[in-house]
Amino acid sequence: xxxxxxxxxxxxxxxxxxxxxxxxxxxxxxxxxxxxxxxxxxxxxxxxxxxxxxxxxxxxxxxxxxxxxxxxxxxxxxxxxxxxxxxxxxxxxxxxxxxxxxxxxxxxxxxxxxxxxxxxxxxxxxxxxxxxxxxxxxxxxxxxxxxxxxxxxxxxxxxxxxxxxxxxxxxxxxxxxxxxxxxxxxxxxxxxxxxxxxxxxxxxxxxxxxxxxxxxxxxxxxxxxxxxxxxxxxxxxxxxxx
Numbered sequence: 295x296x297x298x299x300x301x302x303x304x305x306x307x308x309x310x311x312x313x314x315x316x317x318x319x320x321x322x323x324x325x326x327x328x329x330x331x332x333x334x335x336x337x338x339x340x341x342x343x344x345x346x347x348x349x350x351x352x353x354x355x356x357x358x359x360x361x362x363x364x365x366x367x368x369x370x371x372x373x374x375x376x377x378x379x380x381x382x383x384x385x386x387x388x389x390x391x392x393x394x395x396x397x398x399x400x401x402x403x404x405x406x407x408x409x410x411x412x413x414x415x416x417x418x419x420x421x422x423x424x425x426x427x428x429x430x431x432x433x434x435x436x437x438x439x440x441x442x443x444x445x446x447x448x449x450x451x452x453x454x455x456x457x458x459x460x461x462x463x464x465x466x467x468x469x470x471x472x473x474x475x476x477x478x479x480x481x482x483x484x485x486x487x488x489x490x491x492x493x494x495x496x497x498x499x500x501x502x503x504x505x506x507x508x509x510x511x512x513x514x515x516x517x518x519x520x521x522x523x524x525x526x527x528x529x530x531x532x533x534x535x536x
Contacts, residue, residue: 295340297363298526300389301347301355302413306330309523310338314399314531319520328358335363344368344530346388366533368392368526375399375532376424389522390418390429395532396525397498398424405492409481409515410522411501413437417484421492432480435503438473454506478510485513 295317298309306327310318322330334340343359346368359365366372368388376398380386389410397406397420410416411434418429433441435454443451452469462468489495499508500521508517518524 295338295342296527296530297334297340297343298523298530299343299345299359300392300522300526301345301349307523308334309520309527310334310340311527314524314527316520316524316527319523327355331358342366342530342534344526346392346526348387348389366530368529372529373533374529376420376426378426380426380428387416390416392522392525392529393418393500394420394426394525395528396521399524399528401496401498404496405494406496406498407485407488407492408498408500408521409484411435411477411481411499411503411507413502415477415481415501419488419492435473435477435506438476439469442469442473454503456506458510474510478507481507481511482513485515 296311298311300307301324305321305323307321308319308330309316320330340363343363344366345356345359356365356367368391370384370386374391374395376394378386393408393410397408402424403422405421406419408418408420413434413436415432415434416429418426420426439452439454442449449469450466452466455470458474459467459470462471485497497513497515498521499511499515499517500519504517504519508515
């Protein structure tokens, strides 16, 4: 079995795979990760692991993983199953690399726009020849809420709500409508922008805010919260001789 590990700023997302089939996935805090790893390796016959991190990876985590498992640490130097045309490949986030790997595995003959809605919203495009051309990055939902609070004197710090208010008849509602409609209109606009240049465009939505956005975006999309984990597993299989 393969264990895919995505380390964020505060949480660790993991996926347990039997070949290409996701058997179990979980999100734990960095504090609880060591305990989780012991449990998962005791309960399942895990042989290989792949790990990606948006920040500097703690050596203790690598040592903890390397003790029971063969570990591949994803970086810009890792062999990948697509053509990377990014001008500065060393600065390309490992999360975006993993998403493109998942794309070529699931949609190898299509033009695909992948939207990852997390702390930031990333937009990445890969064509039907498995050529990656890059994309762009904008602030995520939580970051927009924080910015309104941080850079003003009186606006409160709010968080994502399940339904967008119909009327901005209070300061809170005005913030919610501004942030959430702004994100939705941005995403819809980007999709239309790529559709205008690429026929038969497939759009994949993933990331922590997938469920909320999938309910509110009118464009046809494929929503998959576990897309990044699938990409990590795909890269691990591609590098099976580690």
